[in-house]
Amino acid sequence: MSLLKRIENNQEQPAVQNRGSKLQELRVKRASPSPGSRDAFVDLKNRIQQKLIAELDPSIDISQTSEVRSTIQEMFETMLVEEQIVLSRNEKRVLFEQIVAEILGFGPLEKYLSVDGITEIMVNGPRQVYIERDGKLQRVNALFEDDEHLMRIIDRIVAPLGRRIDEGSPMVDARLPDGSRVNAVIPPISINGPTLTIRLFAKTPLTIDNLVEFGSITREAVEFLRACIVGRLNIVVSGGTGSGKTTLLNILSNFIPDGDRIVTIENAAELQLRQEHVVTLESRPANVEGRGTVSIRDLVVNSLRMRPDRIVVGEVRSGEALDMLQAMNTGHDGSLTTLHANSPRDALSRLETMVMMSGMELPHRAIREQIASALDLVVHTDRMRDGTRKVVSVSEVQGMEGDVITMSEIFRFEQTSIEDGKVIGRLRPTGLRPKFMYKIREAGIMLPPSIFGIGVRGR
Numbered sequence: 001m002s003l004l005k006r007i008e009n010n011q012e013q014p015a016v017q018n019r020g021s022k023l024q025e026l027r028v029k030r031a032s033p034s035p036g037s038r039d040a041f042v043d044l045k046n047r048i049q050q051k052l053i054a055e056l057d058p059s060i061d062i063s064q065t066s067e068v069r070s071t072i073q074e075m076f077e078t079m080l081v082e083e084q085i086v087l088s089r090n091e092k093r094v095l096f097e098q099i100v101a102e103i104l105g106f107g108p109l110e111k112y113l114s115v116d117g118i119t120e121i122m123v124n125g126p127r128q129v130y131i132e133r134d135g136k137l138q139r140v141n142a143l144f145e146d147d148e149h150l151m152r153i154i155d156r157i158v159a160p161l162g163r164r165i166d167e168g169s170p171m172v173d174a175r176l177p178d179g180s181r182v183n184a185v186i187p188p189i190s191i192n193g194p195t196l197t198i199r200l201f202a203k204t205p206l207t208i209d210n211l212v213e214f215g216s217i218t219r220e221a222v223e224f225l226r227a228c229i230v231g232r233l234n235i236v237v238s239g240g241t242g243s244g245k246t247t248l249l250n251i252l253s254n255f256i257p258d259g260d261r262i263v264t265i266e267n268a269a270e271l272q273l274r275q276e277h278v279v280t281l282e283s284r285p286a287n288v289e290g291r292g293t294v295s296i297r298d299l300v301v302n303s304l305r306m307r308p309d310r311i312v313v314g315e316v317r318s319g320e321a322l323d324m325l326q327a328m329n330t331g332h333d334g335s336l337t338t339l340h341a342n343s344p345r346d347a348l349s350r351l352e353t354m355v356m357m358s359g360m361e362l363p364h365r366a367i368r369e370q371i372a373s374a375l376d377l378v379v380h381t382d383r384m385r386d387g388t389r390k391v392v393s394v395s396e397v398q399g400m401e402g403d404v405i406t407m408s409e410i411f412r413f414e415q416t417s418i419e420d421g422k423v424i425g426r427l428r429p430t431g432l433r434p435k436f437m438y439k440i441r442e443a444g445i446m447l448p449p450s451i452f453g454i455g456v457r458g459r
Contacts, residue, residue: 049103106157109123114203121200126146147193154184157174163285164287165184166186170187171184171185176198181246182268184197201270211251215390220450228376229256232333233333233376234328236337236377242383244383248379254273260277260310261277262310262311262312263303264279265303267283267296279306297320297323300313304327310335313337313338321358339354344407352371355367368403372399376439386418391427392412393412393413394411396434398435413425413426413428428453431452431453
């Protein structure tokens with residue numbers, strides 16, 4: 001049985017013995033399978049990795065990945081020969097890739113970062129790693145050696161961004177070079193050990209055609225939303241965690257005309273706008289002395305002095321909601337943002353609550369009038385029971401009736417059945433036209449009545 005096979009067979013064993021003869025197993029003559037084979041492999045990897053790091057030129061530019069990889073491979077082959085270590089071709093490949101992942105990448109997680117279909121990686125301490133693939137959670141055999149190993153990977157992610165994570169600041173939001181969102185929590189806050197959650201971006205950014213193909217939205221709704229964005233309507237994308245809010249916001253943002261100056265504001269820069277005139281702002285936590293915090297609210301206020309045509313806020317969570325509404329009400333039409341909510345109606349309630357978190361003593365009616373005046377549309381997304389993400393509601397914010405904000409649903413998802421565990425249904429027009437149609441016409445866009453289900457049989 002090969003060393004690699006023995007490692008796989010012993011990966012889930014919590015107790016490991018026979019540590020005294022680990023390296024001997026890997027030298028010229030291979031020993032028979034033993035529970036210590038994985039430890040031997042780990043020790044060999046660590047020893048060669050440390051020698052490589054010690055011998056690598058400190059001035060080498062690790063951003064030149066292909067060149068550094070070639071250098072490491074030459075040194076790796078030389079070390080195996082010098083130490084008379086005999087491995088099969090497959091074992092040598094696995095060992096080399098793990099060492100390169102530790103030096104240049106993100107260790108045991110590296111191989112999952114480039115796999116299509118994986119949308120989330122969840123690390124619950126060094127011995128427990130889960131992935132979300134095609135909407136379903138599953139545990140994988142990726143293992144870290146200990147808490148310290150996992151902490152090194154977390155530090156490698158957050159350090160280049162100027163973020164820190166330690167006992168004084170045990171939580172951090174960060175991002176990978178490709179924009180994928182990262183959240184890390186360490187002890188004493190996390191009892192299980194360091195915890196890491198990575199929400200991966202698709203290697204090829206999704207387009208609106210992809211969403212239509214996946215059944216997440218219909219062509220009619222797409223044409224309506226495109227017209228709303230060109231017509232400079234203020235839009236909120238709401239939904240639960242992992243329901244596809246940021247993905248949809250990113251796609252909708254690409255409908256903004258190229259001539260507009262766009263300012264994006266996020267905790268961790270994720271949006272990938274394709275327009276040329278884009279300014280990206282990112283919030284900043286406090287430094288070691290507890291100073292230097294730049295909040296989303298600070299950035300929203302500052303963005304108003306940057307002559308933006310459009311303001312795109314990745315997500316509103318607290319008092320910045322008031323400043324966002326103020327911007328929408330003072331000439332910055334066509335702005336976009338997201339927030340967590342269970343329904344379009346809940347989205348307005350959450351906005352009201354977040355405005356009160358700003359510290360301004362405003363009457364409830366005044367807040368609701370601000371919301372009703374600022375917002376035009378709420379697009380609600382949901383993660384269905386089969387793991388798929390869909391737009392389930394597109395609702396117009398019409399105005400006030402007494403003390404209540406009135407809404408009108410333009411599109412609604414109708415579930416017809418569940419077949420082989422898949423949710424079957426379609427986003428259908430309700431037959432109602434929004435009151436803001438005049439804004440769309442003023443932008444030179446004429447939407448056919450069929451988009452709203454008017455004059456179409458069977459609807």
